[in-house]
Amino acid sequence: MKYMLLLLFLLTCVIVAQGQTQDLLENVVITSQKKKTQVSTNENGELHVNVSPEDVLKFKANGLVRYSDFGARGDGKTDDIDAITAAHAYANQYGLLVKADEGATYYIGGKERTAVIRTDTDFGTAAFIIDDTEVQNRDASIFMVSSSLKSFTLEGITSLKRNQEKINVPLPGTCLITVTDSTLRRYIRFGLNQNNGSPQTDIFVVDKNGNVDMDAPIIWDFDQITEITALPIDEKTLNITGGHFTTIANKAESKYDYFRRNIAIRRSNVLVDGLEHRITGEGDHGAPYRGFIDIRDCSYVMVKNATLTGHKTYSTIGAAGKPVSMGTYDLSVNRALNVSFMHCTQTNDINDRTYWGVLASNYSKNLLYDHCTLSRFDAHMGVANATIRNSTLGHMGINAIGSGILTVENSTINGRSLINLRSDYGSTWQGEFIIRNCIFVPESGRLTSASLINGSYSSQHDFGYTSYMPERITIENLHIDDSNHPEGYQGPAIFADFNPQMTDDSYEEKFPYVRTRKVILRNVSTASGKALRLSDNPFMFKDVKVDTY
Structure with missing residues (x-):
């Protein structure tokens, strides 16, 4: 009897799924019609994913999907980004684990397509080849780790003070608060990359009662606020494990046109464990990279047991009209709190000056290196509290x-x-x-x-x-x-x-x-x-x- 009830429940899920569902961020339409599971693209580049009723039952019973379930070949030649994106879109809708196929090699070409990760993902021993030699949009991430929770504008807060301990506004739970005063300019850069600075901004965590986490305090006075938003923080940790990634480097002109063909983390409470990233095909010129692991607008992120690679240093003409070496990174942290790198290393010599330092950060708080061997720690536009312990840093050392x-x-x-x-x-x-x-x-x-x-x-x-x-x-x-x-x-x-x-x-x-x-x-x-x-x-x-x- 209990099996009949389970079957009835699953069939109900199938009937509900027969209508179209769409996630605007993912640009994917999911259906469950009585035909085979397949992934197609319409004339606007939108993915249409149909999952057969039989596969709906199978995926639900297994609690996971694999890239091959959605047509990924994993042969290292066929572009599998559509199948990868489809697998994650379906897993996101039904809360399923995503597993890469053991031993597969997934080729990802230059198409503008981002796979959104909202559930635990096990890349395992699979390899991913990211070909940046011909790219439609250098700003489009390959993977985007995001939350289903939505940010909202905070009303009733017109000013803030440095080290303020509480804000008087009700919240649905613990939130990440981002605040800006666009009338003030900070970090007005001097030198070869001179600029006119950036609007004053801050980011901090507040609990549902409005109490500011004083381990990452407010660092500026805001006599006026031009924008303030709250993003609820996911309580459950999202786990991303394994994966051997290789970037075939771009051949673009050597100027400040940063590539973001990466794993972008935009969700709080994320653990990345055991990922490896290598780079091949670097020549005598190329555009810089923003960071293969790119952490932004979030809190409580840990990267552990990762193997990274320093990028070759290229030069261009800076804002002052003189030659300047361009920063190019494998790790990037921006407007993020409580970010830890543990037991991380890099593939190239940390003292080889032909490679740029591996990390850049801005507007962040509570950064940690622990048991890392990396070429650099760096805080450009400010860090509030940082710790380096049990580590070895290379030729670019500690810049902060x-x-x-x-x-x-x-x-x-x-x-x-x-x-x-x-x-x-x-x-x-x-x-x-x-x-x-x-x-x-x-x-x-x-x-x-x-x-x-x-x-x-x-x-x-x-x-x-x-x-x-x-x-x-x-x-x-x-x-x-x-x-x-x-x-x-x-x-x-x-x-x-x-x-x-x-x-x-x-x-x-x-x-x-x-x-x-x-x-x-x-x-x-x-x-x-x-x-x-x-x-x-x-x-x-x-x-x-x-x-x-």
């Missing part, structure tokens, strides 16, 4: 501006400096540095004069905010391998010469720099045997208290 606490512990850093405060954004960090149990190998062991904290600030450019150096820097148990140093080397400096023009009180700071107040040193050793000193510009840092007891 932001606020809160930057912690580096149990790690080896091979960059030009231990921490580089990005000069194009004002070499600013409003907060504290904590460095414990680390090894610093300046310039990956190349001939150099070492400095721990690097940056540049002329005090003549308006970045859209007051620039700070970390108020307090604590360094405990640091070994500096400065064995390869030039003749006349005086020993490593705590601070580089941030402003060679500032040598006495006659220098006028148009936009004053708030400098470090205190440095605490405990057990700092050098391979050269030379003592750590303050700076090549002792005047600039004359008021810094150095505590060595």
